[in-house]
Amino acid sequence: MNGLAISPESCPALVLNADYRPLSYYPLSLWSWQDAIKAVFLDRVNIVSQYDRAVRSPSFEFRLPSVVALKSYVKPARYPAFTRFNVFLRDRFTCQYCGTREELTFDHLIPRSRGGQTTWENVVTACAPCNLRKGGKMPDVAKMHPSRTPDRPTVYELHSNGRLFPPNYLHESWLDYLYWDTELQP
Structure with a gap:
């Protein structure tokens, strides 16, 4: 100490x-x-x-x-709650259009103005500039398609993604319990 x-x-x-x-x-x-x-x-x-x-x-x-x-x-729970944070985590805190990790928000693939719902299958992480550029247009019209098709993740998938973003503080006594299920390097 x-x-x-x-x-x-x-x-x-x-x-x-x-x-x-x-x-x-x-x-x-x-x-x-x-x-x-x-x-x-x-x-x-x-x-x-x-x-x-x-x-x-x-x-x-x-x-x-x-x-x-x-x-x-x-x-x-098998499936996580639909929250902004969980959408970001599903998409690994990455804009699904350009790949940046700055100024994140979310975008409706089918815009709400065109009847699009706020669901796992219709919402993706987007940076503010891409979201503004796409606006209320459909993906084909905007020529903007997400890097992966959005879907409802399982809790396991979110946990797996969460391991990619370790917290700022990890006490040494925690390490055996946080990474025991990851593949060991030869």
């Missing part, structure tokens, strides 16, 4: 399902240190790994959990 005091707020716990897989990858399933300790005392989780940091009271000391696993398996 190099003599520096580490704030408990900088010690979130990675939350694993009962099968020791993260509940989600993106956003990463994290609990505050308070929620993790509460779950321990309510006997809802097992502590898998701990930080060097402890919290204390006059009569008690408790090392903060860095990884916890739920005692009861939570069955993940």
